[in-house]
Amino acid sequence: MTKQLFPKDILPDNINALAAYSSAKSQKLTGSTWLNANESPYSKTFELSLSDLNRYPDPQPQNVIDAYAQYAGLTAEQVLMTRGADEGIELLVRTYCKSGEDSIALFLPTYGMYKVTADSHNVAINALTQELLLEGSVEQIITAVGNSKLVFICNPNNPTGSLTTLNKISAIAKALENKALVVVDEAYIEFCPQQTATTLLQDFINIVILRTLSKAFALAGLRTGFMLTNPSVLAPIRKVIAPYPVSRVVAQIAEQALQSDAITQMRRQVTILNRAKAILLQWLEASPAVNQVLNGQGNFVTAQLKDKANIDKAMKSGLIMRPFTLYGQDNWLRISIGNEQELEQVKLWLETLGSEL
Template sequence: MTTELLPDNIAALKAYSSAKSEKLSGTTWLNANESPYSKAYNVSASNLNRYPDPQPPAVIEAYARYSELQPEQVLMTRGADEGIELLMRTYCQSGVDSIALFTPTYGMYKVSADTHNIGINELSQAQLQQASASELSELVGEAKLVFICNPNNPTGALISVDKIAELAQRLAKRAIVVVDEAYIEFCYQHSAAQLIKTNANVVVLRTLSKAFALAGLRTGFTLAQQDTLAPLRKVIAPYPVATVIADIAEQAVSSANIISMRRQVSILNTLKAQLVDWLQSSAAISQVLTGEGNFVTLQLRDKAAIGLAYERGLVMRPFTLFGEDNWLRISIGNEQELNEVKAWLDSLTSPALTTKEP
């Protein structure tokens, strides 16, 4: 059997379970933090017989303008996930080095580390929030990479740019602080991207999957100082960006589309505030985490409510958080989709679901 050829760390690996990995059926999909908006793009197939530019200049320059950085500080990747992989493959020695992360958080940090046989110093979101930068610099130990998802998925928690800056300064020449900003467009004033200008050990991960409504494109960016990105450019695949992907991405990060994206973000943030109000006033909900991002995470009084949602064709993301399995993350959809959530909440008024103690 070929399984006998597997390294021990791969044989023991627990794969990341994405929102789309479960074959569910439904009519309202609010489980993957996708945008409810879609847009048609112009695509040419006239030059598909040629290899693409590894780092398409027009996209790089447009995204550099958007992020207020220089083009040499931008690396285009296959989603932010490739940025995570590249950082580990480039800066961590298998079987020797480690990363630090703050759970609960995005699961691919752990999966990527386990895949490359990299140690994990697992700290908590509470420590990230409550400890000082000085204390955190000691808690991360010998970690080469310190992953901070900001805003955090799935809690929505946010830490200040000032705290990230101080942590990076304390870890200078010891570790790289990797700030995953997949959801930053929903609170753009909290971006750490400008820290790159003065901190060689700050890396920011971005994606077009969320606010830019291009989850199907699988396009992201790794932002860092030129010298920090140079080793990643040696490790990345020779042709990581398909021609068609580059064409669409260039259109997506144009000035006009950025204005459109920001308008959509404003609408989604307003709808999110309305959803939070509904959740907080529902007798079926015991706790609501009101952080940033295009989602809300909540704790149900009875997890049987999730099954009732599936029966209605309403698909949301169940979680086990803080040792309890009755948590649910709801992506912010359009007004019609969130009305389906409201109808589900209103249906959770039977004694079986509302009389239990939290």
């Protein structure tokens, strides 16, 4: 009798051992207040035309590309539209790294999809630290990066909110010319737009910027991102990307979201969220139940609680935030900046914890 072949018997070792990324929505949680996925609290409405869905879409919808190029202050040739910034990460690894030979450099703790993507393509991880990135010299960083093909800098960094200065990014890029791509993930850049690395693209061929409409643009459900870089870097990626990565519906919504009045509305909402964040920081810093608070950029605040059990209390009450293990300790919590009513639930939770001490 022939032995039955199970999927695990034919899986590559790296996929068999892969630890999948655990997104905020991957856990089947129940709650009433959702502050765990860095989503915008603002919903939007759009006009759609569904009469031509029998036809394949434009692989790179020109109206959207032109609109985002204008928004970013770049040319259309420097812009590639992707299925969220996550596809941009995957395209870079798949295009520029040799499976089983190359590595990417990360500064931990940082966004988990860099590692998952590399692991799934059998690309090694050169695990460095945020401390090295923020406090180390450029020479120390370059030595540690070694022969890594891609160097990922999440800026602002998720989940710490820390910022790497543009001077340091440019110095790293210069030292790695003709050696590696420096990938600056700007998923949260709208919350500190003056820190964008787009101004560096005119001077460095080896800088790639990843963007998304999921955060400040309040379109997490659309799964739309952009890769910004030199056309020569994009050329091989255009050969690798799926033939029709952007649906007509997504293109229609993205085009409307990038109109001047919509961008003005987005910036107004960012101002409101940044003010709300400042208030949340005050609450956390004043709470006796909080050990320390990371005061960084982005639409979230990450704090360490004195008692991890208090996270479970919040979850059971319907207040859903994102627990993390950082720096070897499992009592960290990332809180997305929601609307006034949502953040009021955080305040009440903190007040309850304070009264129990």
